[in-house]
Amino acid sequence: EPEVTQTPSHQVTQMGQEVILRCVPISNHLYFYWYRQILGQKVEFLVSFYNNEISEKSEIFDDQFSVERPDGSNFTLKIRSTKLEDSAMYFCASRQGAGTEAFFGQGTRLTVV
Amino acid sequence: QKEVEQDPGPLSVPEGAIVSLNCTYSNSAFQYFMWYRQYSRKGPELLMYTYSSGNKEDGRFTAQVDKSSKYISLFIRDSQPSDSATYLCAMNSNSGYALNFGKGTSLLVTP
Numbered sequence: 001e002p003e004v005t006q007t008p009s010h011q012v013t014q015m016g017q018e019v020i021l022r023c024v025p026i027s028n029h030l031y032f033y034w035y036r037q038i039l040g041q042k043v044e045f046l047v048s049f050y051n052n053e054i055s056e057k058s059e060i061f062d063d064q065f066s067v068e069r070p071d072g073s074n075f076t077l078k079i080r081s082t083k084l085e086d087s088a089m090y091f092c093a094s095r096q097g098a099g100t101e102a103f104f105g106q107g108t109r110l111t112v113v
Numbered sequence: 114q115k116e117v118e119q120d121p122g123p124l125s126v127p128e129g130a131i132v133s134l135n136c137t138y139s140n141s142a143f144q145y146f147m148w149y150r151q152y153s154r155k156g157p158e159l160l161m162y163t164y165s166s167g168n169k170e171d172g173r174f175t176a177q178v179d180k181s182s183k184y185i186s187l188f189i190r191d192s193q194p195s196d197s198a199t200y201l202c203a204m205n206s207n208s209g210y211a212l213n214f215g216k217g218t219s220l221l222v223t224p
Contacts, residue, residue, distance in 0.1 A: 004156075033211075043157065043201065045211035056211055091156050093212075099145055099164075102212060104156040 002026040004105035006092050012111045013082055021077045021108045023092030032075045033093040033102065034067065043091065049075065082112045116140050119202055119215030128224050132189040136202035136215045139183065143204040146178050148187045151199045151217065161187065192222045
């Protein structure tokens with residue numbers, strides 16, 4: 001069964017460092033997303049990406065965040081200068097079309113120390 | 114007022130019980146409703162997906178949407194210990210892309 005895969009599963013980084021979280025969405029999907037979940041809190045939307053551009057972003061997704069689809073399969077989230085409060089689970093999701101169901105990856109646990 | 118409200122629980126039931134999980138929402142534009150199951154430190158796993166009002170059944174799971182009351186439910190019949198997880202409701206509008214999640218209800222099914 002097709003699935004969204006994310007790497008790494010866990011990343012520890014020092015405050016101020018740049019991190020890149022990687023995702024391989026399901027192959028025939030066209031819409032891609034990043035969400036995050038701080039421990040004990042709800043899943044929060046960060047950004048959606050369609051047709052090689054950002055289609056929607058939340059207020060969380062500020063200038064320190066960026067996304068890229070560098071080739072036909074990968075979808076990345078870059079955090080330029082990490083802060084302690086960026087520590088969270090980051091989930092990538094994809095969907096085939098608008099209004100269809102979204103499938104999530106297993107997440108990357110980011111720990112900023 | 115939060116857009117999506119969900120009782121965090123925890124909810125503890127004996128094996129074999131019928132479980133009822135619920136969410137309320139405030140945005141009348143929401144039309145697509147989902148239930149996800151999430152195990153600890155894992156990604157959300159899609160259980161049910163419904164559009165607009167009505168019922169949908171899949172095995173032991175039934176999803177109900179009442180748009181007039183802005184209320185959605187997930188019923189789990191013959192609950193099993195393996196159903197122990199956090200259940201997240203999520204929804205979005207026709208034109209929106211982002212999913213709005215509830216905080217999740219923690220369910221424990223005891224043998």
